[in-house]
Amino acid sequence: MSERAPVPPSDRRTFVSKVAAVVIGGLVTVAAPIAGLFPILDPLRRRGETRGMVRVTSFASLPESGEPRKFPVLDTLVDAWNRTENVPVGSVYVQRTGENSVRVLNSVCPHLGCSVGYNAAGHGYFCPCHKSSFTVDGAIADPKSPSPRGMDPLDAVVKDGEVWVKFQNFRKGSPERIAV
Missing domain, CATH: 1.20.5 (Single alpha-helices involved in coiled-coils or other helix-helix interfaces)
Structure with a gap:
């Protein structure tokens, strides 16, 4: 072996x-x-996540006379995996109403969504599409107006000298304010 x-x-x-x-x-x-x-x-x-307040302008940039000014609303959009900064999502009219208070109106006509302009001579807003007119506070000025409601007010605060707005759009053509 x-x-x-x-x-x-x-x-x-x-x-x-x-x-x-x-x-x-x-x-x-x-x-x-x-x-x-x-x-x-x-x-x-x-x-x-919910969208919060968006900075629109500084309070000092608003005229003391109370005349409304139009400002673009720039927001951060989050779409699935993408985050895009400073995207225009609409515009608003901002009006100084007091020492530290403002009135903010969406600049879109509640009738069909046209852009509303401010008429300084007429002290009100005017929609060029279907001749709707609104007072400075956003109420319907002409009873024959085709708009079903006044301009849409938005929540706003003045914080540290800046105007912050909770921007949102509403359903067009409806007498009720229904957020979309």
Whole structure:
């Protein structure tokens, strides 16, 4: 009978490298799918966010006479995975009504959505599309106006010398103010 050659004992380094490979492989196998879930679930996480107040102008830029001024509303839009800063979402008329108070009206006509202009000589607003006219406070000026309601007022606050507005649009052609 022939004698077998002795089997060398397992090398400790080989054992440690095999265990390290299994641990690292397991971590990568588990971590990659979990990391992949974050971008997929991100829109669901943000679904409950609501739009708040938007800075429109400084209070000092409003005339003390109370004449309304038109300002664009720039907001941050979040669409699924995209976030876009300073996007024009509409415009408003801002009027100084007191020492630290303002009246803000959406510049869109409640009849069919045309842009309303301010007529300084007539001290009121006028829609060029269907001849609707409104008083300075946004009420319907002419009873024969096709607009079903006055101009839409918006919530606003003056904070630290700046005018902040909760901008929103409303359903056109309806006598009730229904936010869209």
